[in-house]
Amino acid sequence: MNPVAAVGRISIGLLAEIGAMSIFAMRGAFAWVSGPFYTREFLTAAIRIGFNSLPVVGLTAIFTGAALALNIYDGSARFNAESFLPQILSVSIVRELGPGFAALMVAGRSSSGMAAELGAMRVSDQIDAMSTLAVDPFKYLISPRILATTLMLPFIVLVADVIGILGGWFVAVFALGFEGATYIRNIDQFLTADDVTSGLIKAGVFGFLISVMGCYYGYKSRGGAQGVGGATRSAVVASAVAILASNYIMTSLFVGI
């Protein structure tokens, strides 16, 4: 086979997939505008994604914060900067690790869940049946999930930020000899609103990407149980890649470099 043709075919295939995904995302994000808006579906999705993700996101955050505190302490001790632990830890969490870890955990939970659910509906003809019953699957299935994930993820990240900083606090106070109140005061004086909002903006974008990937791969799945399994896997992998890639782009925009 001609290697140039092979590279070309792969590139075209990739671009076509991204194009199809973008069209899907826009249709899904705006289908509800012309009504009806399915409130019950939206609330169900919001509870499932927002509320039910909290335990796993909280656990991730507390351990991440705790481990981060040890690493920062150990690293900054090399140039006698241990006292900056609260500031470095808090800015790392609200800007980067809170949104990142929370999004990755939600991707593992919800992106796969959406892909599996919609995939099962697709292969059992339920999505086609919905169209024949005069209900647009984009309005009933896709829009509520995309909106709910995009709106809920910033709240999840806010919780993750608080719990992450708390995890760091525990280690700092009980293992590293920091004074609890000073630790909090240092963070309060150092951290700016921009640090937190940049993380929350990231969270909204991550939520959008997670739900688009989950819905896209589920909606397009073909070929029985194996197809649904493949859709689930693709959704999680694509969400994770999209989260990390968009994270870099957004970070470079926020820091202006």
Add this chain to the structure above:
Amino acid sequence: MTTATPKISVRGLKKSFGRKEVLRGVDLDVDEGASLVVIGGSGTGKSVLLKCLLGLMAPDAGEIFIGGVNILKLSATERQKRTREIGMLFQGSALFDSLKVWENIGFRLIYGEGKSGHTARERAADCLALVGLPKEVGDLAPSELSGGMQKRVALARAIAANPKILFFDEPTTGLDPITADVINRLIIERVKALGATAISITHDMSSARRIADEIAMLHEGRIVWRGAAGKIDNSGNPYVDQFVNGRAEGPIKMALRAV
């Protein structure tokens, strides 16, 4: 054949998947109030034909007239308006497993037409009665029902909006002969009561004989025979003879790939 405009008319319908030509120019007319059964082996494109008619799949070429209007020439919204007047019974029933039976039957009323849950519930009870089920079934989940009961519920859902056109995709596949007969009888009854035009696809010959006014045979993407249901045994067509008598030898070779 009457001179009136057929309710459904298909001309030169073509659809390929990759290099596989599934429909190679299907021509078909169904008169208003008639029941046509399309027979054919697995993988001959029967489901694809219905999906094209329902607007769930775009054909590569050809024309589809519903009530004299070429729906492929209409805008997406206008086309949807027409294809949504078609009731469809899916092969696997395709009930929404996250919803209760009555919500399934009332799905169109609640989510498509914005009616209240109360109205939908009453309509669901009526439709359940029409398919011979007590209204208590409405409170069950689809997964709690047997295959035959699921088919009945799916039929109730398909007729809930009083459609003038009904499609049945393999309505008796996977059912025992007695349940299959119940479904056949319900289909005949409901189609008659609605005065609907019906297209069914099946490879169950006893079902085809019962529900059809006319039978058409789809083979390799074309209609190879069409005639009154009573003539199916004397069609003089080698494809039909082989299919009806279920012989392995004959002009029809097994399709290698599913569609």
